[in-house]
Amino acid sequence: MGRDEVVAEFGRYLRFERDVSPHTVRAYLADVNSLLDHLNGPIEGLDIAVLRKWLADQHGAGKARATLARRAACARTFTAYCHRRGWLPADPGLLLGSAKAPRSLPAVLDQEQAQAVLAEPATAEPKELRDQALLEMLYATGVRVSELCALDVDDVDRDRHVIRVCGKGRKERSVPFGLPALRALDKWCIYGRPLWVRAGSGPALFLGVRGGRIDAGTVRRVVHARLAEVDGAPDMGPHGLRHTAATHLLEGGADLRSVQELLGHASLNSTQIYTHVSIERLRVAYRQAHPRA
Structure with missing residues (x-):
């Protein structure tokens, strides 16, 4: 089977069997094409030596550890798939190890900054x-x-104060929200959304100015613009507000399992980084307040 057919089949596997996000599909296919460029030969020649040399060359080019970790994971997924399809006599990815990507502490807002970001607008446009x-x-x-x-x-669900979310892997979960969010949502749905609804709007909750479903780029611009108005607030996107929500929940006494469920994390390991954020902020407060810090 030719290279283009192999890549196309792998893409279909990721989309329809693994059900991964379009972003992940694009990233994995780019990684596979890079690997096959490095191989520069028939797929049967893909072995552990080729994989290690491919990653070593990227390390030498200064690629970040997080990028190398992702590409190693992609390579393992790809070689396992090729072996199952009979295109490789053995799976060389089983012999491939990689260092874990470093987990840096995410930037978060403190509670005063969060209140400033969420201050009600002066107009009702x-x-x-x-x-x-x-x-x-x-x-x-x-x-x-x-x-x-x-x-x-x-x-x-306005009565129960929850939203139904379809997350990664098409897994549904219910997430609660409070009265301030409900009030803001009601104002948008009563006084704002009807003015933007068009024939093609469908059931989308949040709309763009032309009446279509809002896109992630627009949401990011909104978040960046609002944060720029708050003195001392770190510049971050919507994921920064997700980090902030999780951190404030833990600081308020929520247990880690509950936060995991709210965020839709498949593994508790993904949630545990927020305990590090809270501990780091505790250290800062300790150094500032304790006379013998």
Whole structure:
């Protein structure tokens, strides 16, 4: 089988069997094409020596550890798939190890900064109402930006104060939100959204100015713009508000398992980084306040 056919088949496997996100599919296919460029020969020649040399060359080119870790994971997935299909006599990826990517502490807002970011707008224009509602929902629920954009009107249960979210792997979960978010959402749905609804709007909860479902790029611009208005606030996107929500939940006494469920993490390891954030902030407060710090 030719290279293009192999890559195409692997892409279909990722989309329809692994059900990974379009972003991950693009990244993995780019990695596979890089690997096959390095191989520069028939697929049967792909062995552990080729894999190690490919990663070593990228390390020498200054690629970050996180990038190398992702590409090693992609290589293992690809070689396992090729072996199952009979294109490789053995799976060389089983012999491939990689260092774990470093986990840096995410930037988060403190509670005063979060309050400033969520201050009510001075006007009641549709854009201001929409932006306020989506900012409140991002902070209240900690959902991913893709999950926020995918919300439909019927996904909001106002009586129970929860939203139904379809997360990674098409897994559904219910996430609670508070009264400030509900008030902002009601203002958008009553006074803002009806002015932007068009024939093609469908059930989308958050709309763009032309009436279509809002996209992640627009949400990122909204978050960056609002954070720029707050003195001392770190510049970050919607994922920063997700980090902030998780950190504030833990600082308020929520247990790690509950935060894991709210965020939709498959593994508790993904949630544990927020305990490090809280501990680091505790250290800062200790150094500032304790006379013998």
